Amino acid sequence: MTSGPNIERAGFAVQDEGCRLLDAINAAIELDRRRRQQFGNSLATEPWWTIMLQLYAADLEHRDVTVPHLMAADLSSKLVLRWIDAIVHDGLALTVSSPAGTHLKLTAAGKSRMEAMFAS
Secondary structure, three states, rough: OOOOOHHHHHHHHHHHHHHEEEEEEEHHHHHHHHHHHHHHHHHHOOOOHHHHHHHHHHHHHOOEEHOOOOOOOOOHHHHHHHHHHHHHHHOOOOEEEEEEEEEEEHHHHHHHHHHHHHOO
């Protein structure tokens, strides 16, 4: 008797791949946080990358990212706002206003570029 693909097992493989990707992104976020902690914001910060990592992790977890959430990443609010403008201007993210506040989301182009960064 021949056996076909195990659909249940294939589903776990896809889920495992997504978990590994999210683990890698969360590890990058943690490394970024520790760099800033050890070396200070003036030497160890790449605000656009911090923001893109946060947006990509949120996209994978199907959650919203608010502007105040990004400002809580040990970066100055002025700096965060400037980089949000640049990221939105470059078409990598977009702002979505709702009664709950302003959220940021990756665009398809932003998500595609982040996927390329973490492709194995």
